[in-house]
Amino acid sequence: MAAVLPRRCTALLALIVTAVAVTLAMPASPAAAADPEGGTKKLRTALENAAKGYDQAKTKLAASKKRQKQLTTRLSQSESTAKAMTSQVTAVAQQSYQMGRISSVGLLLNSATPDRFVQRAQSLDILAQVNSQTLATYQEQIETAKRAKTALDAEVTEQQRQVNVMARKKKQAEIALAEVGGGSSGGFVSADSPAAEPAPRNSDGSWPSEKCTVDDPTSTGCITPRTLHAYQESRSDGFKRYTVCFSERASGEHPKGRACDFSAASGGFEDKAATGGDKAYGDRLAAYFVKNADSLGVMYVIWYRQIWMPSTGWRAYSASGGPAAVHTNHVHLSML
Template sequence: MAARFPRRCTALLALIVAAVAMILAVPGSPAFADPDDEGGSKKLRTALETAAKGYDQAKTKLASSKKRQKQLAATLKKTEADASVMTKQVNELANRSYQMGRISTVTLLLNSSSPDGFMARVQSVDMLAQIDSAMLADYREEVETSKRAKVALDAEIKEQKKQVTLMSRKKREAELALAEVGGGSAGGFVDVNSPAAKAAPRNSDGSWPKESCTVNDPTSTGCITPRMLHAYDESRDDGFKRYTVCYSSRASGEHPKGRACDFSSNSSTFKNAAATGGDKAFGDRLAAYFVKNASELGVMYVIWYRQIWMPSTGWRAYSASGGPAAVHTNHVHLSML
């Protein structure tokens, strides 16, 4: 009996190992819970991140410049109108001084019949001098304000041209990077009926605050950025509640930085197969939702079903090689700025 027991244990252990192997081999099991990578190479992801952030920064600066231009244009219009009115008054003052001359102190003394009359004349002349002086000062200030506004407007126009050029360059960089993975034009995923998400907080100049992995990830034991959490919460509030994993420890990409989530098209796990039917329709709607609300949420890019969307390029083909996880046919990948 003593000799048989080890053999029985060995046989039992072999059965357990075989059973575990069978479980791990079943598509849709927890073995496929986390996509093994974000698709594409580290070089590609770095290029896309650089291009996307550069484009967003230029776009934000362009918007700020246009806002300042509008304010300056209003200031210029007002100061020019005020200066025009005051120009007429200043001309009248100059003509009066030329034709009649200024009332001198001697004239006042000669024409004053009493000390009280004399003081009244002095006060009158002093008041006229103050009015004339204030009028001329206001006039000069309006003219100088107009000049400054014109110079500032010219500077804003130059700034806008600079940012438009930079946006075009960053768009080109993204397109060149995507060309390596077949990034031609694609039909994309659009849904005009997508819900509107609440906007995430921005800085006073319209830029996105710098964030790090500081809040608990509700989908794992890791962390994510506040902006990533906001996008996740908004999507769930709008009905997209299927299986999701955000933070994961990887060698590269946005997930270990807490700036990405993988939203499964399946309700309970990541299937090791391309989504079809209702799962595919769910992924289509979710991808369209993030695209529609990209500006409000701070989306860097969305990947779904061999296509990638970026603010600078729109939908492009994204033919990374590998299984459903790598080509994103079983989950929607969301990366945040």
């Protein structure tokens, strides 16, 4: 019995060693692999929160300004109508004073014939209805103007609140970017960039909540409808070089289907910084997404050691690593 136990232990130990060896030999899961985009998960989370908060405040601000414009029109119309009715109301007041209850009864009693009596009674009734309607309309216009003024004051307060939120989100983005350079930069902007077809928005101007639900034409994965729209618009406007959107990453927008990497070189991603015509292509593509950011729903663009966000404009983005990490061989697009 004593001789059997060691053999069993030896066999068990061999199985454990084999299992460990197989496990160590297995490649790491793509999802757990280091993100080749550079930066950190903390940075990307901070940028996403700042960008989404800024966009929401911007949308609410635009909606408030639209309501303010409508209220201003309503106030102007009510005040103009009330002013125009002032003379009518004055006449009604004078008429009511001159034709009080006794005067009205006197007019009826002085009727020469029954027919005349009925005619006068009808006239007085009609006059009372007209006077009542005039006064009611006048009062309605006054109340409408008061409500419009109160609502306008509320919209001014709302707009200031959203401006403050935007400023706070801008500051948050700047603080996060300060860890990777973050200073203002020239960036890539072109007034000659083509205009993209706008992506669908909600009736209040906000972006629909989307998930990775449509097939990614650049991979076997999925992307959001808005990401697909941006990809298709860029291709229709001439940017047709190799692109990859969905990919398994430890963090960021790629695994969520909300990001694409656009190769600067015509033959695909190269392990070197783009120069010459490839650099010019990347410049134009980055400028294209910046110009159409509001139409497409762009969260940020990264290209050639610089990052653009709606709240901050172009900023230095000094991640460390090779061309992929510092974005000198491809343009990175992240979507809201």
